[in-house]
Amino acid sequence: MKAIAIAAYGGPEVLHLVERDRPVPGAGEVLIRVAASGINRPDVSQREGNYPPPPGISDLPGLEIAGEIVGGDLSHSSNAWGLKAGDEVCALVAGGGYAEYCVAPLAQCLPVPHGLSYVEAAALPEAFFTVWSNVFDRARLGRNEDGELETLLVHGGGSGIGVAAIQIASALGHRVFATAGSEEKCRAAERLGAARGINYRSEDFVAVVKDMTGGRGVDVVLDIVGGDYIPRDIDCLAFDGRLALVAVLGGTETHVDLLKVLMRRLTVSGSTLRARSVKFKQGIARQLEERVWPLLAGGQIRPAIYATFAPTEGPEAHRLMESNRHIGKIVIDWGRPH
Structure with missing residues (x-):
């Protein structure tokens, strides 16, 4: 062969x-x-x-x-x-x-x-297995205690993982936000089902997420970046929020205020498949x-x-x-x- x-x-x-x-x-x-x-x-x-x-x-x-x-x-x-x-x-x-x-x-x-x-x-297979395992199994994206569908923030909205996460979550009724590095990719994310594409080069994704959720934050973040995105991810999360880390394209080290994790009952998860x-x-x-x-x-x-x-x-x-x-x-x- x-x-x-x-x-x-x-x-x-x-x-x-x-x-x-x-x-x-x-x-x-x-x-x-x-x-x-x-x-x-x-x-x-x-x-x-x-x-x-x-x-x-x-x-x-x-x-x-x-x-x-x-x-x-x-x-x-x-x-x-x-x-x-x-x-x-x-x-x-x-x-x-x-x-x-x-x-x-x-x-x-x-x-x-x-x-x-x-x-x-x-x-x-690779994107869909990864997204399902991390977003739906480990991070438990579903309904909150009031029975409402939870919200998701996806980093790398133009990547294979990002596109799959946007499509699956939005098709199941969840409100999705996605970051990307160009206006073209942001608009593509919206066509795929994201409620808002966020250009990380020109916008503060934490501020946009807080504004779009009335200050509450999202229930789950799917992160392929790592590095200095982690403390910002934590700032994006609502009480009882979950962060699913699947790659570290932005680096393996960061500084985290653990008091925020404690006080807001957050869960941080990482895995490879x-x-x-x-x-x-x-x-x-x-x-x-x-x-x-x-x-x-x-x-x-x-x-x-x-x-x-x-x-x-x-x-x-x-x-x-x-x-x-x-x-x-x-x-x-x-x-x-x-």
Whole structure:
């Protein structure tokens, strides 16, 4: 098979199209003929040498794929949806997604939602699993004690994670605010369902959130920035608010007034998904199939694809990811000439 490999740690130019042996599925795994591979920020970190795959996982980058099941252990008890050879699926994987064939745990495969292309389906798993796990499971975005739907602030409103969070939360009825670095991205966030896009380059997002909520603040913040955003996130939170941290693009250190955390009964949560168990990810998959897949099939949510690249264009795809110009997802299309 053809695959996009990391020749040596470094810049985008280290990505090369190579020949590799097809992987062999083990117990509870299936082999997928990949039609499209999603690109994510952790892939960039892996390419730079800062995010190695877990033990036993392929050294090829790529955390999400869409394609056709061509074999594997389909009789396994984790086959909740009765998947079989020939079925179209998208899957969350811990590595190996930048290839024409990829092994995936059966429990982490979901049927391609009705009406979606492979390219669109490949844009779902990493962002949707991450958002559901952190915003809805860990941060418990739902209804408050008065039965009212809670509010959400999303940082990085133009990123894959940000777009997914805006779409899912707003489709479920929640009021969402989103920060982004340009007016174009702010307006895009609003078209995706945000009540207000906040340009962090020209506006104070704490002041805007307080103004938009009558001084109360939001119930949940989803943060991919970290660093000096953390104390400002805390200032954005209402009493009993929850902060979900999923990345630290803005740095790993900050100063926090812990008295605010105590007095306002706040919860700060952090997590990464890649190294979690298959059983844990299976639980997320089942919730997504129940709560979110019908919204995709019904057209209330549509994956936002910013650009697709041929397999020979891996370096260009990573350069676009690093530029932060994109709004939504970047995808490798294995159906394009290579």
